[in-house]
Amino acid sequence: MKLDILAIGAHPDDVELGCAGTIAKEIKNGKKVGILDLTRGELGTRGTPEIRSQESKKASDILGVSIRENLDFKDAFFKNDQEHQLEIIKKIRTYKPEIVLCNAITDRHIDHGKGSKLVSDACFLSGLKKIETKDNAMQQAPWRPKLVYHYIQWMPIEPDFVVDISDHMDTKIKSVMAYGSQFYDADSKEPTTPISSKNFLDSIEYRAADLGRLIGVRYAEGFTVERYVAVDSIFNLI
Numbered sequence: 277m278k279l280d281i282l283a284i285g286a287h288p289d290d291v292e293l294g295c296a297g298t299i300a301k302e303i304k305n306g307k308k309v310g311i312l313d314l315t316r317g318e319l320g321t322r323g324t325p326e327i328r329s330q331e332s333k334k335a336s337d338i339l340g341v342s343i344r345e346n347l348d349f350k351d352a353f354f355k356n357d358q359e360h361q362l363e364i365i366k367k368i369r370t371y372k373p374e375i376v377l378c379n380a381i382t383d384r385h386i387d388h389g390k391g392s393k394l395v396s397d398a399c400f401l402s403g404l405k406k407i408e409t410k411d412n413a414m415q416q417a418p419w420r421p422k423l424v425y426h427y428i429q430w431m432p433i434e435p436d437f438v439v440d441i442s443d444h445m446d447t448k449i450k451s452v453m454a455y456g457s458q459f460y461d462a463d464s465k466e467p468t469t470p471i472s473s474k475n476f477l478d479s480i481e482y483r484a485a486d487l488g489r490l491i492g493v494r495y496a497e498g499f500t501v502e503r504y505v506a507v508d509s510i511f512n513l514i
């Protein structure tokens with residue numbers, strides 16, 4: 277199956293927090309979108325890998341993604357090296373996405389910046405034909421996504437462009453709340469973490485509202501790019 281967009285996150289829930297509105301919008305527009313999680317978030321303070329796996333399935337159903345896979349890298353300890361790059365290259369060559377969305381280039385959790393660079397490097401290397409990979413014993417053809425965009429998560433990074441997600445904010449919040457073990461729940465007996473506070477849950481809404489305010493819409497998500505943003509026509513900007 278060929279995908280239009282492959283969204284990749286270091287942990288299950290990164291993609292939902294960073295770019296679920298954009299994904300929901302593109303799926304509504306008829307695009308095929310998949311999610312690839314690098315780890316199971318097994319070192320997360322709350323929940324268990326099994327619970328997070330069920331939660332990410334629920335979030336995937338809410339968004340309507342075509343595939344969701346997990347590379348089972350080690351939470352916190354995966355590296356940006358040949359072994360890990362090759363695993364991602366295999367997925368890129370299997371699904372041939374035009375656009376890859378990945379973690380913020382720097383963030384509070386070390387896996388975000390590390391995962392961001394790992395994915396970005398793998399996207400470049402995937403286009404080199406002398407790097408040989410196989411899928412079910414079949415040689416894979418090289419494939420380089422046209423564009424790599426980084427979504428924004430914990431740190432308030434200034435975006436290079438923003439996407440109007442006003443009609444998809446409800447879907448985004450629902451997909452985030454599918455991770456019931458991770459986020460604010462007044463009845464939870466689990467330890468409190470930076471992302472389980474009421475303030476963090478509220479921040480998803482008010483940060484999207486603030487980006488929206490700056491472009492004259494209700495809600496938006498921001499992204500950074502590794503090269504200049506190019507447009508066919510200056511009239512295409514909203």
Ligand SMILES: [Zn+2]
Binds near residue numbers: 286287290385387388
């Ligand atoms: Zn994360």
